[in-house]
Amino acid sequence: MTSAIGAPGGPSPSPDEHPQPHxxxxxxxxxxxxxxxxxxxxxxxxxxxxxxxxxxxxxxxxxxxxxxxxxxxxxxxxxxxxxxxxxxxxxxxxxxxxxxxxxxxxxxxxxxPLPGDDALAVAHALRAELPGTSFAIERPGSFRREPAYGAVEPDAGPPAPVDVLLAEDRTQPVLKLLAKHPSMDPDDFLATALAVAGGHGEITRSSETALLEVSGKGVxxxxxxxxxxxxxxxxxxxxxxxxxxxxxxxxxxxxxxxxxxxxxxxxxxxxxxxxxxxxxxxxxxxxxxxxxxxxxx
Missing domain, CATH: 3.40.50.1000 (HAD superfamily/HAD-like)
Structure with a gap:
């Protein structure tokens, strides 16, 4: 497989609609x-x-x-x-x-990648709907965050607003936008995000806390x-x-x-x-x- 940066291609796999648990x-x-x-x-x-x-x-x-x-x-x-x-x-x-x-x-x-315009649209929509939401950016070689997001590892640079972070280092693709809320129920946070910003990317979660992960559409x-x-x-x-x-x-x-x-x-x-x-x-x-x-x- 050769190095490439692009769209995933092909139809998105669909989960079973009526699974029968064993x-x-x-x-x-x-x-x-x-x-x-x-x-x-x-x-x-x-x-x-x-x-x-x-x-x-x-x-x-x-x-x-x-x-x-x-x-x-x-x-x-x-x-x-x-x-x-x-x-x-x-x-x-x-x-x-x-x-x-x-x-x-x-x-x-x-x-x-998650296109910068889509990442910014998600951030603006979530912040408007749920004040207090903070953001971080995951790129292949770096992790950057807003001041309110909280340090989770050595940062690649000083905290800054999400629009500034997205404008930096455009040669490196944005793999994920991370969104954190200080008090939301995790499932409610995900449901709200899907409702107000789901058209701009794939929004999901893998944490027990109110932390969302946003990838490019169809990824x-x-x-x-x-x-x-x-x-x-x-x-x-x-x-x-x-x-x-x-x-x-x-x-x-x-x-x-x-x-x-x-x-x-x-x-x-x-x-x-x-x-x-x-x-x-x-x-x-x-x-x-x-x-x-x-x-x-």
Whole structure:
């Protein structure tokens, strides 16, 4: 895959409209070629570590010829905890599908940006509707924020208003606009944002707090995963996906087999066809072990 910055292309995958949830103990007998898993709240434990059982399961999947893709809202610079578990290919889908990174080469493979005009339109609409909302900007090599957003890591520069941040460094694509509110219920915050600004980008959330993530229109974990799978000749039916939060819904709906971990958001539990144990109980690893065992038999 050559380096490129552009639109994701192709139709957006659609989630099942009437999924029939299975019980925690049900197991989909499949012969997948690719496993796609979210990280925080899904594959990783609550302390953000990868358990020994999960490490062993990921290695067993790759040894069995099943490719593993990490598909996360995290930026590439937060991928060190899992980078060594990507076997030979070293690539991950990050920033909710806005970028594909080669984590071993520390190289951006593809990016699907949020246009600056759309980012600014979302910011203005949210601030008008919900005073007190603050913003931050995620680019491939930097994180910048407004003063009220609060520091979460070393910033690439001093805090500044969102319109100033968006005007800076136009050579680097905007991967995500982040919006934070000090007191809103997280689900209400998302619903309001979709109502007043949904036409300007893909708005979702992956945090237990009132924190929204905005990507370019038509950009999601699902669209970028579908693109990567098509390049490998892998169909949706050959993909098993795992997730826990609203930003996973499109991916879980696209994959032929979808699992929610037991600790998942109610919307994810309602939209997936299978359950597994919580992230603290190695839920993803348990399913991978069964898949590998079924392949051997």
């Amino acid at each position: 019980t925690h103990d049900d197991f989909a007998v499949t012969s997948p070629r690719l496993i796609a898993t979210d990280l925080d709240g899904t594959l990783l434990r609550n302390d953000r570590s990868v358990s020994p059982r999960t490490i062993a399961a990921l290695a067993a999947a790759e040894a069995a010829g099943i490719e593993v893709f990490f598909v996360t809202g995290r930026p590439a610079r937060w991928m060190g905890v899992v980078a060594e578990h990507l076997a030979g290919h070293g690539m991950a889908i990050v920033a909710n599908g806005a970028a594909v990174y080669d984590l071993r080469a520390h190289r951006l493979i593809e990016a699907f 999601s974990k699902a669209t970028t995963l579908a693109r990567c799978c098509a390049e490998r000749g892998v169909t949706a039916a050959e993909v098993v996906a795992f997730g826990d939060m609203p930003n996973d819904l499109a991916m879980l709906g696209w994959a032929g087999t979808s699992y929610a971990v037991a600790n998942a958001h109610p919307a994810v539990l309602a939209a997936t066809t299978h359950r597994t144990a919580a992230n603290e109980d190695d839920g993803v690893a348990r399913v991978i072990e069964r898949i590998v065992a079924a392949r051997r038999n």
